[in-house]
Amino acid sequence: MADKKVALITGANKGIGKEIARQLGVQGFTVLIGARDAGRGAEAVADLTKDGIEAQAIQLEVTDQASIEAAVVKVEADYGKLDVLVNNAGVYFESGAASETDIETFKKTYDTNVFGVFAMIRAFLPLVKKAEVGRIVNMSSGLGSITQNSDPNWAFAAAKPVAYNSSKSAVNAITVIFAAELKNTPIKVNAADPGYVATDLNGNSGYRTVEQGATAAVRLATLPADGPTGGYFDEDGAIPW
Numbered sequence: 365m366a367d368k369k370v371a372l373i374t375g376a377n378k379g380i381g382k383e384i385a386r387q388l389g390v391q392g393f394t395v396l397i398g399a400r401d402a403g404r405g406a407e408a409v410a411d412l413t414k415d416g417i418e419a420q421a422i423q424l425e426v427t428d429q430a431s432i433e434a435a436v437v438k439v440e441a442d443y444g445k446l447d448v449l450v451n452n453a454g455v456y457f458e459s460g461a462a463s464e465t466d467i468e469t470f471k472k473t474y475d476t477n478v479f480g481v482f483a484m485i486r487a488f489l490p491l492v493k494k495a496e497v498g499r500i501v502n503m504s505s506g507l508g509s510i511t512q513n514s515d516p517n518w519a520f521a522a523a524k525p526v527a528y529n530s531s532k533s534a535v536n537a538i539t540v541i542f543a544a545e546l547k548n549t550p551i552k553v554n555a556a557d558p559g560y561v562a563t564d565l566n567g568n569s570g571y572r573t574v575e576q577g578a579t580a581a582v583r584l585a586t587l588p589a590d591g592p593t594g595g596y597f598d599e600d601g602a603i604p605w
């Protein structure tokens with residue numbers, strides 16, 4: 365067990381997170397299915413286990429520090445390390461223009477998408493440091509790219525939910541800053557853009573599958589020692605900040 369690589373994915377009971385877990389599980393990782401609802405986590409584990417994947421549910425509400433700390437204690441006790449952390453849990457609440465967005469929506473979005481990512485990295489970093497090669501992947505979005513948001517001809521130029529887009533820009537900044545702090549360690553910290561994927565987050569309006577959406581994150585979770593850190597990638601390579 366100790367020799368097996370362990371990956372924790374937040375928000376892994378469904379959507380892209382569950383598929384990231386599946387793909388890492390197929391590669392031989394023990395996957396810890398972060399789920400804020402224990403029942404939904406157990407269902408995902410049952411499903412993945414049927415496919416021969418070694419999966420375990422772990423209760424994780426990323427806006428709740430007590431939940432995060434309990435998860436750290438559990439991973440430490442069960443595995444003593446964490447090889448891969450995928451900060452995938454994310455929310456999208458908006459409709460309407462930036463000027464019509466209320467502050468509570470903004471705060472709720474940041475609670476999960478920004479503060480949740482920071483809290484998870486901060487809490488799990490000691491366990492990631494205990495792994496031989498640690499990998500941290502932050503699920504961003506192309507909508508977090510300030511360069512793309514500034515381009516009126518960009519394919520998604522009309523998509524300007526201010527809380528969501530800026531929350532993912534913040535995720536990008538957090539990625540660069542932790543990568544810089546960890547540059548003299550084997551740990552790599554990168555941001556992934558899954559593309560526009562059909563999931564509950566967007567009422568299944570995306571045109572990409574979860575299999576396609578998981579690809580970039582899985583690649584970043586399994587980067588070789590000479591791979592990049594502090595970058596922002598979709599499945600085709602680097603994308604502009």
Ligand SMILES: NC(=O)c1ccc[n+]([C@@H]2O[C@H](COP(=O)([O-])OP(=O)(O)OC[C@H]3O[C@@H](n4cnc5c(N)ncnc54)[C@H](OP(=O)(O)O)[C@@H]3O)[C@@H](O)[C@H]2O)c1
Nearest residue numbers: 375379380425426452453454476503505560561563564565
């Ligand atoms: N779908 C897209 O087109 C797209 C594009 C770009 C980026 N992304 C990003 O990809 C990630 C996954 O999204 P998805 O499309 O797979 O959405 P999804 O199907 O709605 O899944 C989101 C997951 O995050 C969990 N979650 C939400 N808030 C949480 C919290 N506070 N604590 C713990 N878990 C929480 C959800 O749990 P519950 O089941 O309990 O709600 C669910 O497991 C998100 O970060 C999203 O922003 C998605």
